[in-house]
Amino acid sequence: MTRPTTERLDVFTSRAADAAIAAVLDQNRRLSAVHAELIATLRDEHRADLVSPLLPIDKAHSYLRISRAKLYELIEAGTLARTKIGGRAFILRTDLDALIAAGRETPRQAAAAAAAAAPRTRARRAA
Secondary structure, eight states: OOOOOHHHHHHHHHHHHHHHHHHHHHHHHHHHHHHHHHHHHHHHHHHHHHHOSEEEHHHHHHHHTOOHHHHHHHHHTTSSOOEEETTEEEEEHHHHHHHHHHHOOOHHHHHHHHHHHSOOOOOOOOO
């Protein structure tokens, strides 16, 4: 058995390294294409949510930044109306916006609420 010369080993390792680099670059190109496709899909779904007057339950609770349980409490209390289509539950975006607007306090309302919550002290009579 002949031993490979150092020159042959250098050529072999150089070819193996080139092949490994080419494989990594090819995989990187494929992942970049998948990544771009995923971003485009998510962007399209986001646009559809912005356009649609109906929001599914999972998007509605995110829209309000509350838990699903709290959203269902609002539905059960009659504060929000739910629409069922094909077994899926939706809430009108206008209803969510109305709920937000109804909960908003003006500065005058906030000051009145703070004054009402503050402990009352009796004024002392001067003797």
